[in-house]
Amino acid sequence: MTRKCRHGTKARKPPMTDSTRMELLRGVIHPWHHDHFGHMNVRHYAPFFDDACYHLWAALGIAYESMMAEHGVHCVTAQASTGFVKELVAGDLIVIDGAVTRVGGKSASFHLRMLHAETGALHATCDVVEVFFDPKTRKAAAMPDAVRAVLEARSITEDTP
Structure with missing residues (x-):
């Protein structure tokens, strides 16, 4: 059975993750996410993307707790830039995926x-820079070699929409 979604396109199996992109989070848009224009207000995108960033580390096999226990550092978000592509409305199902795009000395991007979970349509993007942080010194720290190896192995090089 093919179901028609509210955006006027036939539901299809969306292209989800591959070896470089990881599915991080699924969610639903509720009426309380709406603004007076009848679509999800920009303020509600940030919590979805923020939660996805927590899942990103687990998807990479690098839990925050183990990063602290093994290396004495964790990550903090230094920058997040959101691009709004297509509106979402109550009842829309979303999936957020992510990929490593840059590996630096003390940070990663x-x-x-x-994406719309039923159609695969792109609704928003978020580019994030995470900095490795030593909670004892309260300063940026070098990326642990073991973490670097994982990030470099999963890093994409091509431009991604």
């Missing part, structure tokens, strides 16, 4: 996409 990630590209997250918010």
Whole structure:
């Protein structure tokens, strides 16, 4: 059975993750996410992307707790830039995937996409820079070699929408 979604396109199996992109989060848009224009207000995108960033580390096999226990550092978000592509409305189901886009000395960058779970349509993007942080010194720290190896192995090089 093919179901028609509210955006006027036939539901199809969306292209989800591959070896470079990881599915991080699924969610639903509720009426309380709406603004006076009848679509999800920009303020509500940030919590979805923020939650996805927590899942990103687990998807990479690097839990926050183990990063602290093994290396004495964790990550903090230094920058997040959201691009709004297509509106979402109550009842829409979303999936957020992500990929490693840059590996630096003390930071790494990630590209997250918010997709419609039924159609695969791109609704928003979020580019995030995470900095490795030593909570004892309260300063940026060098990326642990073991973490670097994982990030470099999963890093994408091509431009991603």
